[in-house]
Each structure stands twice: as structure tokens, then as C-alpha cells.
Amino acid sequence: MPEEPNKDATRAPANSEKSGGTEQAATAAATAVNIPRVNEVQLTAATGGAELSCYRCTVPFGVVVLIAGIVVTAVAYSFNSHGSTISYFGLVLLSAGLALLASSAVCWKVRLERKKERRRESQTALVANQRSIFS
Incomplete structure (x- = not known):
């Protein structure tokens, strides 16, 4: 440029x-x-519209954080260190991983519903247009 x-x-x-x-x-x-x-349009062009695909990027991060949480919690409880900093850290990682996976599932569902709604709207407009042509 x-x-x-x-x-x-x-x-x-x-x-x-x-x-x-x-x-x-x-x-x-x-x-x-x-x-x-940089304005919003330039940012969207630079990222390729990746800001609209939140469920795609939160799934891998959620899985990695969940696995890390499982490992840290297992290590903490294998040493019988209930209530220590590492056990709390493991529980925080576990809950963050579950939250990321849940948020990606919610984003995916919302996107799916929007896609279905757009299809319905376009089919309704098509049928209405077809009726006006034959009438």
C-alpha cells in the first residue's frame, strides 16, 4: 500500500x-x-472477517485450557494438597476451559439459528415473488 x-x-x-x-x-x-x-472496515479486511467466527477459535483454546486444568488438578490432588494455590489454579483452569467450550457452543447455536432464519426469509420472499409473477 x-x-x-x-x-x-x-x-x-x-x-x-x-x-x-x-x-x-x-x-x-x-x-x-x-x-x-485504522477503522473497523479496514480491520475486518485485514483479519478476513475472523471476528465473526468466535466459536471456531474458542473451541481449541477451551480444549487446551480444559486439559491443562485436568492435569494441574490431578497433580495437586495426587500430592494431597487440598486448598493450596495449585489446586485453586487447577480448578480455575477447569472452569475456564468449560466456560470457553460452553461459550463456543452458544455462539455456534446462535449462528445456526441466524442462518436458518435467513433461509426462511429468502424462501418466503421467493414464494411471494413467484406468486406475483403468476397472478
């Missing part, structure tokens, strides 16, 4: 070191770097 000056760009000095001489300070103040601001 070509470098274009942007009105909304934030300007930051290129040289952040403190200088003792006035010549170096003037040079540092004259040299600035443009930091462009």
Missing part, C-alpha cells in the same frame, strides 16, 4: 531520546512519523 499522508494520522516524534544540543532537538522535532488510524 503506498504511503499517503492522512489527515487523521497521529504524529509522533521519530527520535524520543533527550538531546543536550539545540540542533539535535530541532532535528528531532522536525522529523515525525505518521501513524495511520
